Structures are given as C-alpha cells and as structure tokens.
Amino acid sequence: MWRGGRTPSEGVERSETGRGAHPTIPATHNRFSITFGRMLQISQRGQVMPPSPIRKLVPYAEAAKKKGIKVFHLNIGQPDIETPPAILDAVRKTDIKVLEYSHSAGNESYRRKIVSYYKRVGINISYDQIIITTGGSEAIMFAFFCCLDPGDEVIIPEPFYANYNGFAVAAGVNVIPITSHIETGFALPPIEDFEKLITPKTKAIVICSPNNPTGYLYKRSEMEALKQICLDHDLYLFSDEAYREFCYDGEYISAMHLQGLEQNVILMDTISKRYSACGARLGAFVTKNKTVYDAAMKFAQARLSPPGLAQIMGEAAVDLPEHYFDGPKAEYMARRNLLVSRLNAMPGVFCPRPGGAFYAIARLPVDDSDKFCQWLLESFSYKDQTVMLAPATGFYGTKGLGKNEVRLAYVLNLQSINAAMDCLENALQSYPQRVQKNYVSDSLLS
Numbered sequence: 001m002w003r004g005g006r007t008p009s010e011g012v013e014r015s016e017t018g019r020g021a022h023p024t025i026p027a028t029h030n031r032f033s034i035t036f037g038r039m040l041q042i043s044q045r046g047q048v049m050p051p052s053p054i055r056k057l058v059p060y061a062e063a064a065k066k067k068g069i070k071v072f073h074l075n076i077g078q079p080d081i082e083t084p085p086a087i088l089d090a091v092r093k094t095d096i097k098v099l100e101y102s103h104s105a106g107n108e109s110y111r112r113k114i115v116s117y118y119k120r121v122g123i124n125i126s127y128d129q130i131i132i133t134t135g136g137s138e139a140i141m142f143a144f145f146c147c148l149d150p151g152d153e154v155i156i157p158e159p160f161y162a163n164y165n166g167f168a169v170a171a172g173v174n175v176i177p178i179t180s181h182i183e184t185g186f187a188l189p190p191i192e193d194f195e196k197l198i199t200p201k202t203k204a205i206v207i208c209s210p211n212n213p214t215g216y217l218y219k220r221s222e223m224e225a226l227k228q229i230c231l232d233h234d235l236y237l238f239s240d241e242a243y244r245e246f247c248y249d250g251e252y253i254s255a256m257h258l259q260g261l262e263q264n265v266i267l268m269d270t271i272s273k274r275y276s277a278c279g280a281r282l283g284a285f286v287t288k289n290k291t292v293y294d295a296a297m298k299f300a301q302a303r304l305s306p307p308g309l310a311q312i313m314g315e316a317a318v319d320l321p322e323h324y325f326d327g328p329k330a331e332y333m334a335r336r337n338l339l340v341s342r343l344n345a346m347p348g349v350f351c352p353r354p355g356g357a358f359y360a361i362a363r364l365p366v367d368d369s370d371k372f373c374q375w376l377l378e379s380f381s382y383k384d385q386t387v388m389l390a391p392a393t394g395f396y397g398t399k400g401l402g403k404n405e406v407r408l409a410y411v412l413n414l415q416s417i418n419a420a421m422d423c424l425e426n427a428l429q430s431y432p433q434r435v436q437k438n439y440v441s442d443s444l445l446s
C-alpha cells in the first residue's frame, strides 16, 4: 500500500506453476496469466498504481470552461514563464540529417558542459558521474530501481510530491511518511522522529528542497541532521532539486554539498522548472557512488538514450548568462508575496510563507478540501471566473491528513493571482460547508 502501509510485495507467494515467486505479483495472478493465458489481466502493480491526484478534478474544470467560466489554474506546476528563446533557437538552428540515439548516459558534450553549470551552484562532479535522463522523473525512477529492493522502505517527509508514490509502487517499495506540519511552515520533522521509523528495511530518505508541494527550503542545520542520520544508519539520501534556482529567503543547500555523505547521495535533477522547459523532458541522475552509477547505467542502456533534441537545448541552456535567473526569480518572489498576503488576509485562512519553489500550502476553513475544490469548479463562479486548486490530501501518505489544506502553484501573473484570490475569498464566504474556526494565531503568520 502506498499510503504509508505495505506494498503488494508483502504478499509474496510461490506460484502453483512452479515458476517461482515474482516479488511484486501475487501467485494467483501468475497462475492465470502464465499457465492458461485465457484471461487478460491487469497486474497487481498496475492496479495499485495511483492515478495523479492533481489531475482528478480536470473533468470539472473542463465542464466549467464549457459553461463559459474562466478557470485560474493554480493547481499544477506548469510555469508560465517564457522558455528562453536562445535554447529553442539552438534546436531550430541544427542541421540534423539523422536524429540518432545518443550515448545512454547522454551526449558526452552535454555532460561535460553541464559540469560547469553544477560548478556554479557549488556542486563539484565530473561528467562521468552524470546520467542524462528523460526528465527528472526518470532520474527518480533510476534511483528507486538501483538502490531499493521490493519490500524496502523509504522515509519521505510529507506532504510530498505525489508521484513518489507511483515510483515506489513501480519499484515495489513502501513509502513511510513522516509528517511535517503547517504550523512550523513544514520544517523538517525532528530527527528523533526519523529514528523511530527506521527499521532493517529502511534504505533511503527522499527529500525535495525547495519543496514541492510546500515550498519549504531546508536549512543547513536540517541538511546536516539528515546527513548524520544517513551516515548512522547507512541510508541513501535521494535529493530532488528540481527547484534549486528558486530560493527566496534562505541559502540553497544541496545534498551534494554535504561533506562526508558523497557515497550516499543521489541527486535527481531536471531542467523542466529551471528553464520553464517541462516539455523538453530533460533531467539528470547524478551520483559520486560508482557502484550506484554503474547500476543506473544498465537501466539507462535498457531505455537506450535520453531525448536528442532536448540535449541540444540543455547545452544551450548552460550558455545562458548567469543573470538569466534574476528575472524569473524576481517574478516568482513577487507572486509569492502577493499570494501569501492575500491568503492570510482572508478570515480563517493560514498560509506559511514558503522559502522557495513556486508552491504554497494553505489551510482553509473548510471541512474537506477535495469537496471544496470540486465545488469551486462545479458550483461556484465570481464575475464568471473561478479558481482551480490542488487538494492537499494527495500529497500526504498518511490517510486523513491535509483535509483542510490546498496547494497553490503561483504560475500565473500578478493580475491573475489577484483575480484568483478574489474568487477564493468570495468562495470561502459563500461555501455552505465553511468551518467557523480560526486555526492559527497571528504570531504564526510572521
């Protein structure tokens, strides 16, 4: 079970066909599909694979649009910032006769070039410690597949990027959530709480800083605490740094900056958010651990190569001037300030100020954020407009948590954010299931 419980891997049985146990598929499934081939079945894994929790409201948004209502999309992390024209031009200018496979680890020229990008952010690695991947998603998958066996456990501070659940199910791994709380702005839970969750099956901790969905930026002391626990218990630290460029209030600390933890760290990276290039599908799996790297290379070889045109974009991106990020970063910061102040000005709403990324989680005076988000699309409009939010329940591994929280992605311009907040403010006033309760004191808002 991916909701903090056990995966199907717990149900390992020996098949009556005598073909041995598959670690993730119960014997009953093997029996029907392998011996007789009479019934086409969906694998156990396919059945328990979770659908994207942030896309389930899409039909309601489509129906609202058909009714002529404008929907402000604060529900998904699709940035609206223009992709740098120079990186698109680099592809336009190529004179390719045959679009070949690249090296499975990615073009050497790109890997050598991206070393200089990493150097700029204080990460010292060499080109042969990098595997270019199809988005950050594939880097996450490689990390799970290379380092974890079916039945192993990974500890992940919740709320977390919901797709980790999917990767865990694909790898037969159990996600053990550790709760971070809105009252502390989603700071890292106390390290003693991690200690309590560690079992002989625990093999890794997954972190994401700055964080999706909370926007929390881990402090140096928190990163050092994670380092110590990984060293003490021989755990991998999978570090998802998709939002590295967008740190507003604090210092960016990469897991790769942690001295003495080099062999434990796997950096899972992507250009999707960095250059507003989600469609390029370009990421990186980075590790100084040679054994892990060699294992990951076998997965990389099995899928042949990362995308060719995207690597041309990636090389051009390294050549962008360093001040390129100043514009997008200032824009996101202004949006964050507006969003957070508008939210906290609404009666009964609390939103801690996130230190990075382009997400915030807010607690609303509602009984059930899934129902409220659906109601916003189905039954509400203000000046023929409404807002689409992501219910936070999908980001928690522990059932029942996040019921009065939503995630907001500030991927719209300031004017649209203002209009979206007008909608939300009005919606909360007229929502029939509004809860009359103030959850936090003003002192927590600073």
Ligand SMILES: Cc1ncc(COP(=O)(O)O)c(C=O)c1O
Pocket: 077, 134, 135, 136, 137, 138, 161, 208, 212, 240, 242, 269, 270, 271, 272, 278, 281, 282, 283
């Ligand atoms: C935290 C985090 N990691 C990884 C990804 C996946 O990125 P990619 O588009 O590069 O596959 C996302 C995408 O939203 C993300 O938010």
